[in-house]
Amino acid sequence: MLLKNAKILAVDDDQDVLVAVKMLLRPEVKEIVTEKNPEKLLSLLAQNQFDLILLDMNYKSSLNTGNEGIFWLRKIREVNKNVAVIMITAYGDIDLAVRSVKEGANDFVLKPWRNEKLLVTLEDILEKVNDGKPKSTKSKSQNAEGLQLLGESEAMQDVLYKIDKIAPTDANILILGENGTGKSEVAKLIHQKSQRNQNPFVHADLGSLTESLFESELFGHKKGAFTDAREDRAGRFEAANNGTLFLDEIGNISLPQQAKLLTILQNREVIRLGTNTPIPIDIRLISATNAPIKEMALQNQYRKDLIYRLNTIEITLPPLRMRADDVLVLANYFMKTYAEKYRKTLFGIDEKAKDKLRKYAFPGNIRELQHSIERAVIMSDNQEISARDLDLNSSIEAPVATVSETGTLRIDELEKSTILKAIERHDGNITKAARELGLTRTALYRRLGKYDI
Template identity: 60%
Template sequence: MQLKKATVLVIDDDPDVLTAVRLLLRPKVKEIVVDKNPENLPSLLRQHTFDVILLDMNFASSINTGNEGIFWLKEIKRLKAGAAVIMITAYGDIDLAIRSLKEGAYDFVVKPWRNEKLLTTLQEAVSGKEKSLTTVAAGTTPSTLGLELLGESEAMQDIFYKIRKVAPTDANILILGENGTGKELIAKALHQHSLRATEPFIKVDVGALTESLFESELFGHKKGAFTDARDERVGRFEAADKGTIFLDEIGNISLQQQAKLLSVLQNRQVTRVGANEPTPVNVRLLCATNVSLHELASDARFRKDLIYRINTVEIVVPPLRERGNDVLLLARHYVQVYADKYLKPPLELTSKAMEKLKNYPFPGNVRELQYAMERAVIMADDYALDARDIIFSPIETAPQAAAAPSATNLEELEKATIIKVLEKHNGVMTKAAKELGITRTALYRRLGKYEL
């Protein structure tokens, strides 16, 4: 069906949103019906047949579940099982919007949306185009040697969904995860699937910059500004103009550095060291860290106002030990990559090798797996890689020498912690997930796991 022949229902309690959608869609569709009150949905669905429904995620309604959008989505699906529902969400509710896809929503759009993107999504919905999980590559081919952004686990599929949705926006993204999980790959994927993809992608390891180098590296300097400033230098922010700047290990910068960075983000301009006039910059900001910024903020080691600036959307990268069979998927990938590199014949993993990989906790995450498989391929004498060929790094395994609690005790501890935090926040999922250091999607999974 063409969009021109479609009947569209829009439910949102923001009159400005309803006005904007009505003005946009009136010349594009056959009929548009708008309503501020989701409680009118049952009667609307009985009286009309809608080809697509635009539904807000949050309402100030009497339902008061904290996720009214999910409630009304389920109601729509109960009354009209085949209804194509597109959720309307804000940046802060991305995790909840991802859950809506699992509850039967066709797709979701993020406010403020681009009109072209909304129209394309509506057209796909009315034409019955199948949606599928989008596995976002990191711009690298299978023959490259970086940490590949691959995965079939539920946690990685959530990340792929999120990348596909937020990449086209200019939202500032904070990427969290242990060392070696692939945070830089996600940053590159966000850039390469953004509207800035043809512009520069500039990475800065800000955690490695000294106080004296911080301003010069990020904001540039004039010739003669200090002893070693023999030439004028463009800073990383100016180099990233119209593109993306990726600040890695941002949790390691000092309060003084944080203040300087905050000023640039607020004013959207930089002043080179030794200069008087500021230079405007237009950048999309991505940041990453392996530490909890909320804990640092609680200890007065990280500015809360800066956290709000850099954390419009948060992406949490799971450690490899929580990704199930992704370990074998990645291992096979690296076996192929390094067999090609070192001119080896095609190699297979034996059952014992796979068992060894599945039972190892990978404290070094994907990076450790990559190097372990490279060593195994180099040393291979046969067409199969056995358990004895896979040797893990003593650098990574040394800290794991202490006996770990049993899985049962860990699960009981996790369950008790979740219950305690939920009670503390009166069941408010957003606050509970934030204190636990996980996404709401991950919290919902754990609630299901423990039948809470």
Template identity: 60%
Template sequence: MTLKNAKILVVDDDTDVLTAVRLLLKTEVKEVVTEKNPENMLQLLSRTHFDLVLLDMNFNSSINTGNEGLFWLKKIKSTKPTTAVVMITAYGDIDLAVRSLKEEAADFMIKPWNNQKLLEVISEALSGKKMSAENKNTGQVKNQGGQQLLGDSDAMKDVFLKIEKIAPTDANVLILGENGTGKDLIAQAIHHKSLRKDKPFVKVDAGALTESLFESELFGHKKGAFTDARADRVGRFEAANGGTIFLDEIGNISLQQQAKLLSVLQNRQVMKLGSNEQVPIDIRLICATNMPLQELADESKFRKDLIYRINTVELMVPPLRNRKQDIMLLSNYYAAVYGKKYLKSKLSFGKSAEDKLMAHGFPGNVRELQYIIERAVIMADDSRLAADDLIFSPIEKKEEIAASGMMKLSNVEKITIINAIEKHQGNITQAAKELGLTRTALYRRLSKYDL
């Protein structure tokens, strides 16, 4: 089915949206019909054949579940299974929109949209190129540096799908996730797929900036603004003008710093230290934190008005322990990368190595896995990596035990052994002496606890 021959029904309770879509499509398609009330939709579908329905996710209707779009999507698919449906969603409904793909929606568009992009989505849906949350093409995303985000798990496919949809917009994005999950790579991937991809991508570790450096680093300063200001300096916001600024560890900045940041985001202007002149900025903001959202909601630590400003779209990155399906995919990828780097080709994993990797909790997430594989590649004598080649860091082991919350005697002993080894920088003789054990006894315990 081509766009020119298509009959399209648009269902949305916003008359401005209906008018805009009708004006866009009236010269592009055979017929376009608009409807404000979704309860009239099934009657329209029974009287007239439509090739595609553009359906809003939320209505002020009698179906007041918060999932109206999913409800009406199921109704359409039960009565007209061959009719393509493209969901229209606001930024905050993206999780619902991803669910809609699993309910046989063809795709979804985020408000406000680019008209050319909307026409492309409709054309693809009509030609049967249905987007899917299970689509294998979402298995990897490259950033500008060539590094890859990999995943075959449902959780990562949802992340990749959101990147594809969020990236072309200018929506502010808050990336949530534990340390080592790849929040930095996701921020880069969003920029690389955005309309700003040819402009600067500027990363700032906001949590590492002291009170005295915060304004100078972010907003810049004039010569003589303070003792060491020997020349004018362009701040990170101004350096990112036209592109994307990524504020990592945003949850660690002070309330005073938050107030200054909020003012810049509201006014879209920066004032350099030592200057009275406001400099306009055009940036796309991406923030990241390892703090849970409920902790950010504590007003004694973080301003609510700033959360609303930075959190137009929220993207949660799952920890590696919750996507076991990706462990060997990532392991093989890193084995290939480091095999090439250290001139060891055709590396593979034996069954014992795979079992050991799959059984590990990875408290350090993907970053921990990367370092484990690099170390294994360096130390391995064979092209087939075995369990003995995989050495898990005692530091990570201690964090994993502590995270379990279990205070069993065996866990206490594990942590005590790890602390002794760390204290003596890996010297087993000294660690055994402090623990009151012989070297042989300590080695037995190391083997017992897989340390």
């Protein structure tokens, strides 16, 4: 094993983290060196030949960059392009950690980590570096893992990469996005990739629960607790014990319901209606909404303390109109699926139909595209789907890229203009602008650099 012969440097200004790393790695590696002050990094590199560096993302230093980890990563790469670097980060800095991989880090780990998982990660990275394999910044997720997650666009690759990193943790996750963007598919994929994947995945659609059914459905009830309670029944929390509970449409619940949900999450136990007996629960919570719950919280329509419980990590799914590269990928997938279902011989989508798909804004997102292609397959009399087969509402087509005097499409100008308008609408707030555009902050920052904004 390469790990046994490795010399590793850990840099973190938290002494407890350094002690934990040293205790874990001392029996596993050839040598472990720890350092609290990142400013000693370069001198340590000059005096030693390390195989791998564990580098914290944030320090209480005078750099005042807001992302010291990126700063020191660049310094390391200036003097040593080959040493493996793994960033150490907290849940709240996922986007920054993803950016560090783009900047040259080999991977990142989340605090607090599982010791076994960290050791496997270290061994894996050392093997890749030793084999001379180029690191990849794209997710290992395969397209077949969820039809809603098919896509080659940068926005979807960022989402898939984040899923790969956070799924093995037990962190609560809040998935944001418009209707039809695939929030439930993301929740299922996270469960499949988690350490709870052999246990239940329980889906609760809160948008369909009336005020009277809310407690009974989620927390369970005892026989006779109310008129229709004819038998004891476990709620969704109990059903999901040791597994994953997916609360869809979390933005639709009332303030009293929010208070009840918060109590359960804080106490990690439920009390069935009609009893006083608390039942311990062990769940991984994933929530989803298309509602702007952070803005609702500012208007006292949503509890801030509940939001903190829900979104240890946040994933924002981009709308289909911001995933132009993925429209035809998805359309072809649906075409093959429904051609098989309806026993039709279809070999593709003709050029006029492709052009029509590219220009359409898809306000219903992937769900609308899916239904449109299903209808087109049914209506088609040829071996290709034609524009006539596509019943799209032309009144909501996407803006068409203009053509310059030289005859070239000015798509870059269109994208730059859209980004500028979004940033202006949100008074320079990058997080809100990114959410509106259906991008992660990391992806938006890359575009800001691309267009020199």
